[in-house]
Amino acid sequence: MSIYVKLILVPLLLCLFGPAHASAAGEVNLYSARKENLIKPLLDRFTEETGIAVNLVTGKADTLLQRLQREGRNSPADLLITTDAGRLHRAKTAGVTQAVSSETLNSLVPANFRDPKGHWFGLSLRARPILYVEGKIDPAELSTYEALSDAKWRGRICIRSSNNIYNQSLVASMIAANGKQATTQWAAGLVKNFARPPKGGDRDQIKAAAAGICDIAIANTYYLVGMLTSKDETQRQAAEKMALFWPNQAERGVHVNISGVALTRSAKNREQAIRLLEFLVSKPSQAWYAETNGEYPVRRDVAAGEILNTWGAFKLDSLNLGKLGENNPEAVRLMDRVGWK
């Protein structure tokens, strides 16, 4: 075969049978702060249905955000997934996201769980209620987050440190509800009620309560679900000692956060990326979140998982979660000022 024939034939064959043909439906590049096992099965299903390949890069949210900023327009990422609204807001403010206008997303994701300009969308809800040791506390004694600063809880509360975004978002929601001054007083009272200097994650607070170190633990519901369904017997036993209380039901409702997603400003596979977004809010995807992750679906017309259902319906705070990001710097300063380690 002459070199000229090869020049024509080889690219032609590659075109027909090579990798370019296999990815005709295209691809999406995803930066995810969500652990691989909590997203990958959904992505595989998406690829099966659409032929669109998904290239997943997982990492810590702040690291991925810094990477997006560093890479700028050359970033290969199309989408960023984080597990809280605060960091999605941060990404938007940093200028690394862009607006999406999708009828599907706007009609399925309630307005308070998406950016008003379409820069990010919630995919699943995570509630942060009050957990207490059954038998040690009469639930009639509990009412609101605000009441946890009452002197009667001195030395009885376990909660993780202030550098954790879930607590920062909780405090940010309280600044939105009650203002800076009242929230500062509240946080000072809460710190006095800590059973120990904050350490560990949400699961560690539950374990500490079960071990008698405190009577109340603040944790996201999916940690309790994870422990109740754990293969580790000690985790199951600890979780079984706990009961759940939905605070602020006569007022604004329980504090919720989201795991959510943003289209990056640099997105080169915009169309495929939006298709993936719409897939993630489809009914089967939402049901998967509820059953597998122990989170609540962001859609109102998809039922929560089995264990979540046993805790009943509850009123949730209708604050637009963009506020969690807006109030984040103030929340961090405030927690620092009152000595919340």
Ligand code: FE
């Ligand atoms: Fe978490």
